[in-house]
Amino acid sequence: MAVLELTGVTVGYGTTTVIDGLDWAVGVADSPVSVLLGPSGCGKSTLLRAIAGLEPLTAGSIRWDGEDLSRTPVHRRDFGFVFQDGQLFSGKTVAQNIAYGLRLRRRPRAEIAARVEEMLDLVQLPGAGDRRVGALSGGQAQRVALARALAPRPRLLLLDEPLAALDARLREELAFAIGDIVRAAATPTVVVTHDRAEAAVLGDEVSVMRRGALVQTAPPGELWRRPADDWVAAFLGATLIIDAEVDTAASGRPVLRTPFGAVPADAVDGLPPRGPCRLALRPESLSAAPASRGGADGVVTHAAVLPAGTRLRVATAAAGEVDAMSATPLSAGDAVSLSLNPAHVAVVGAGAR
Known part of the structure; x- marks a missing residue:
């Protein structure tokens, strides 16, 4: 059974409909990382923001483990979100960034300190807690953003083009690392990307999107061998x-x-x-x-x-x-x-x- 179910989801801006009547189920037990793959402008990021509660639905429903989230505000959905540029707090240290969500939840100091260290180990940045985020490389900054999103133990992790701002060599290296990290954290994850190689590395299941609609969902190997139509193949x-x-x-x-x-x-x-x-x-x-x-x-x-x-x-x-x-x-x-x-x-x- 999927933990996240979208039924008839429609999202628009003014008179423009970006997503129209979309159905999608993600987070099944044998596919913890679901990738939403498609060209720029097809509605991938809009859909991710709708799941997070950052974009209102025109129609349809989003359910988590059977619970309708339509009236659940962003901060109560308990979803982690990593944006394309990480959006770290530039005036704070690595540890302060990672601890942010835990402090909002008023966790005890000892628990916060222990969780920060655990996250630093998970993202392979041990001992970096006192560093200023402005001194980090692009890949390190994305690891910190990932650690910050995972620290409060979210029910679902949403990653919006997490590697797009990095150079080609670093994208490949970090794609493998992110896949290992989210699976080690045992957190159902949805990743948005336009890069088919990243989709293959990151995803247990890949859904291809075109003009606001899903045209095929399959494990990466099956997707490459059996594209649904000529457009998907190309x-x-x-x-x-x-x-x-x-x-x-x-x-x-x-x-x-x-x-x-x-x-x-x-x-x-x-x-x-x-x-x-x-x-x-x-x-x-x-x-x-x-x-x-x-x-x-x-x-x-x-x-x-x-x-x-x-x-x-x-x-x-x-x-x-x-x-x-x-x-x-x-x-x-x-x-x-x-x-x-x-x-x-x-x-x-x-x-x-």
Whole structure:
């Protein structure tokens, strides 16, 4: 049973409806961290603020463990909230920031001191209590903001783009750390992000949002393998969507026939037993190699050398321009053969929920 249930939630500003009739359930026992993933402006942060009580509902209900929160003010919902920039109290120390919610609740001094130390250990900043928050790095400041939100032991933790203001290397490092921290705290958590890599690292379950509506909810691995539609596939990184067909080979075994050749159907999860299907391909879905005489599938138009290999843009007769990866150096003008990598193919619409 979900601990947080949204039914018919509608939120608007004036005559503009941002979220319209949204249903969502989060916080089930086997999915403690739920990620709300979508492009900028789709309503993710508005929904998070509505859950916190910072935005009024035009219609619908938000329930916590069966209790309707419509008349519950923000400070009585017992939800922790971490904003994109952390919003720490700049004139106070790290310890004073972490202790803020505990002092509001009039906890005994000894209990506050012990909880602050516990939180500093949890966010891997032991001994930093006396430091001024202005002296912290961006990653340290977000850890302190997380510790402050968790210190009063909230029923639910809400994180609004917690890594957006950090550089790429720090975002990746802190994404793993935040996931470990919130799971160690055993606090149901909702994270808003527009970054699909962060969603994969942080989330036990990911809900994709588009224009104020949820279009798919699934564990990250299932989401990548079985996007609900073409838009979800493209948002998750697919650069090409093709038509294919499951047929029977001469051996009697099912085979997946594509513009880039045939592969055993059992190598791709989610295919229909027979008939047409749509495949979403990322650059790593196609492997390129120098073509033998007369065996070219296309010609390289652009090449970029990356740590994982050479990423190519290839002009083909079968599917127009496609993206592919090569383990060997290739350059613009080279003729290449292309083969499908079944492990990196997604089936559009297969079992989506």
